Amino acid sequence: MTQSFPGRRPVPGGAPPGSRPLPFVVIGAGPYGLSVAAHLRDAGVPVRVFGEVMGSWRHAMATGMFLKSTPDAVDLSAPEPGGRLADFLRLHGEPELTELTPIPCEVFVRYGQWFQKRYVGEVEPARVVCVRPDPPGPGFAVRLDDGRELAARAVVVATGLSGLAHVPEELRRLAPAGPGVGAPVSHSSQHTDLSRYAGRRIAVIGGGQSALESAALLHEAGARTQVLVREKSVLWGTVPEPDRSWARRIRGPRSPLGTGWILAAVCRAPGGVRLLPPAARLLLFRRALRPSGGWWLRDRVEGVVPVRTSRRVVRAETSGAAVRLTVAGPGGRTEVLEADHVLAATGYRLDLDALSFLSSQVRRALRRVPGSGAPHLGAGFESSVPGLYFVGSLAAPMFGPMMRFVAGTSYAATRLARDAVRRAAAS
Secondary structure (H helix, E strand, C coil): CCCCCCCCCCCCCCCCCCCCCCCEEEECCCHHHHHHHHHHHHCCCCEEEECCCCHHHHHCCCCCCEECCCHHHCCCCCCCCCCCHHHHHHHCCCCCCCCCCCEEHHHHHHHHHHHHHHHHCCCECCCEEEEEECCCCCCEEEEECCCCEEEECEEEECCCCCCCECCCHHHHCCCCCCCCCCCCEEEHHHCCCHHHHCCCEEEEECCCHHHHHHHHHHHHCCCEEEEECCCCCCCECCCCCCCCCHHHHHHCCEECCEECHHHHHHHHCHHHHHCCCHHHHHHHHHHCCCCCECHHHHHHHCCCCCEECCCEEEEEEEECCEEEEEEECHHHCEEEEEECEEEECCCECCEHHHCCCECHHHHHHCCECCCCECECCCCCCECCCCCEEECHHHHHHHHCHHHHCHHHHHHHHHHHHHHHHHHHHHC
16 A cells, blocks of 8 residues: 655655665554654654554453543654544544543553554554564565565564563463463463353463453453562552642642653653663563553442452462462462463563564664663664664663553654654764
8 A cells, every 4th residue: 555644854865866765663552653754754764564454452352341541641643743542532533532541551542543543544464473683784674474575774663562471380280382362371361252251260370451451351251360469558549630730730749651750750861761770670560650550440440359468479370160279478478279270461571582573683783781681772772773763662771661551652762763863863
């Protein structure tokens, strides 16, 4: 499909007349991939996008889930006005969403699909299976799952959390062939329909939004559910106050990630976060946001689904068709619990080695953030491998926790596109 985009500017310098410049290849078509592609195309940089539009949001979120973020924190980054969620809803005659209105995931998916058609154009559904240097370079050879191979001037990794799901080792032993919906243990990202567990005993491991919302959906589908949380208590978001007093706004300024000066600072200046000492950056990445549940979810869980805090699974084994969990509780006491299935809502682990599409040569050349498996990045999101960029969660240990959320798309897309124009002009 060919599509023209108003306002598209030629790249300064660029390729010689009559030649076709090599494209930027964007791997991933979620919020970050779409936002980056929109800004690259607006800047006149040739770009090809590979992936399924909003794929993770369609296949890694159970039916009935809502976004934890408020409507003003989920806008994809368009290069011109008119691309916000509010614009999409208004154009389609749908009700306005406020900070007191949880956003259904299916609405967000439709918004992303609309954004793609309006600002990005063609997204190719082929999966990238290998990215390797293309000597004599600079540039990369990109191989697709259908056997095709193309040359790329640069590559942007915008795969989100795909492939990074973390299941603790003690639970992985339950499924030697790997976690899955039909195995004794699964990861929360593997589900689109939790009603399959109706009438069954389900142990949910974790204390964040994914664990708590999955538990609510399981209970509402008729499963006998309990939640095991390592922390001493469950944290819940506070109900938004649209008309907060001036004094309260000063004490706790709002940001896309919540209220408070620290969160406001990291959202306002991701580039400043990158300049912090490595130890401070990592501490901020790990501690700025603790696992919590959305305020609107609390009534569906508290007093409804058994939630047992200060609990840690120390051993897991199968017993016939059941799972036996040895759980350590307060004071070091242990107990044995039985379940028909374990749902691990245990988060994600940033690890470049899990990105199997990057060749071993590329992975060896990547400089990593000390204490993390994430890439070290420059101000324009370029890694230590020239022409290889990372955005989204993999950039969070460098630029701060806002990169874990849709709210970070504007900063990432504009900086990366600026760096791309510089690269194109120099080539």
